[in-house]
Amino acid sequence: MFIDHIRIFAKAGDGGDGHVSFRREKFVPRGGPDGGDGGNGGHVILKVDSSTDHLRQYHFDPKLIAPNGNPGGKHKKTGKGGKTIIGKVPPGTVVYRSNAKSMQEAVQMERSDEGIDLEPVVDLTEEGQEFRICEGGIGGKGNVHFKTATHQTPTESTPGTEGEVGVYYLELRRIADAGLVGFPNAGKSTLIGKLSEAKPKVANYPFTTLQPVVGVVEFPGYRRCTLADIPGLIEGAHENRGLGHEFLRHITRCRMLLFVVDIAGSEGRDPISDLQILRKEVKEYDEELANFPWMVIANKMDVEGAEENLKIFEQRFPKIKVLPVSAESGEGMDDLRNYLDNEIGYRG
Template identity: 75%
Template sequence: MFVDHIRIFAKAGDGGNGAVSFRREKFVPRGGPDGGDGGNGGDIVLIVDPSTDNLRQFFYDPKLIAQDGKPGGGVRKTGKGGKKVTARVPPGTVVYRSTAATVMEAVEAERSEEGIDLDPVADLTENGQEFILCAGGIGGKGNWNFRTSTNQAPQEHTLGTPGDQAVFYLELRRIADAGLVGFPNAGKSTLLGKLSAAKPKVAAYPFTTLQPMVGVAEFGGFRRCTIADIPGLIEGAHENRGLGHEFLRHITRCRVLLFVVDMGGTEGRDPVSDIEILRKEIKEYDAELARFPWIVVANKMDVEGAAENLEIFKQRFPKVEIIPISAELEEGLDNLKQYLDNEVAYKYNK
């Protein structure tokens, strides 16, 4: 199961209360105050782990609850701090804080016409990066802290503060240098498999790719480029039709978009119409995404009629860079690799 967005509830531990205590020993009838401080509550911490590739762990248990701090004791004993809870998330996880107080309130608000406000609080991209999702409460002060020259037997103490708690929305945005965008059966998965060591499922029917895949293309000089393949788009994807809308978030971090077009029209589609629809869907989904650098990868050039379609395509889009290939026969891939090396790997890994 691939989970790339989920709602969770998190609560840090409350701080323990400070103690009211007086030293009472033999031959020390008036020993004075010795109430210790309460322990701090445990934090909720997110850690970026590159070995984690989705948010599935939260699907089965969408809550994180840390331990409370223990109350202080006599003889100035500080209560034991609550154990923190750590959760591992993949690189590219964006954390939003919901205005809802409970998960049920969040669900009901999302179903309503008004929706619910989400405030971004963290963008976790670096391996090993830690983020305190909820801070634990501070332990209260024991009465030992309130002794003075005029108050030798203070009863004052403070209570521990409550730990933070909130409903959060986690959204995974895969980090990749280049993103493959195209209609189902355009050959994106085959292309990813030829460019990298990734082994995506490939078959002659739509929506073979049901989750984003990321592969790594290796070049000379130890340069590399990560490539993301998302499920194929269909017309109306920006309105949540098909599978692509659900995963478009994964290309919002890409440096360049590769629009893979079936130039042979094997699905009875028109390549010119395809790129016009794809560009429109990207713009409708995110206007900023539409301004990313992009090129067209004219796939299936081994199919009859592809050469003629390519000439028509070039006349319609004279200023667009086009790289003709046949992913299946591995033709033209050297030109595509050279482009990725020059425009991505070399440029951003100097």
């Protein structure tokens, strides 16, 4: 099960209360105050870990709760602080803070007409990057702090402060150098499988790919790039038809867009119309995304009618870079590799 967005509840630990006590020993029957401070509550931190590529762990346990600090003790002993809780997230996780204070309130607000307000908090992209989403409470002061020249036996202390609490939304936006964008059955899964070590499911029916697949393409000289196979779009994806927003969010981090078209029209579609629709969907979803560098991979050149369609396609789009390939037979794949190496390859 692939989870790329989730709601979680986070609660930092409360600070421990300050202690009230007085020094009482065999030869010190009336010692001064010696109550210690309470320990600080644990923080809640999100940390980027590239060994995970999903948010599935929060589906089964959508909460991060840090322990409270312990109360202070006798002999000026400070209570033990609460342990910091670290939640691991994959690179490309965007964190939003909700105006809800509990999971139940968040659900109610989502179901209401008013909806729920989400405030972007942080964009976690780098390995090891950390962000504290909830600050632990501060431990209270023991009575030892309240002794003065005229107040020798204070019984005052302060309670620990409450730890921060909140509901957060985590949204995973995959990071890849290039994203393969196309209609279902355009051959994206076969392409990424041939170019990289990724093993996406491939079959001759729409929506075989239901989640993004990221593959690493190796080039000579220890160079490489990463490709994201985005699930097939349909017309109206920018309006969230066919889970359009679920899919489109994953290409917002790519450096380049690779539009894959079935140049043979084997599904009864027109390659020219397909490209126009795909470009429109991307632009309607995000104007900035439409300005990314892009090119066209004319796939299925091994199918009857592809050669004739390619000539018409290139005449219609003379200024657009078009690479004819057949992911199935391997035709043109070396040219595609060389192009990717020159455009987005880097020494890994």
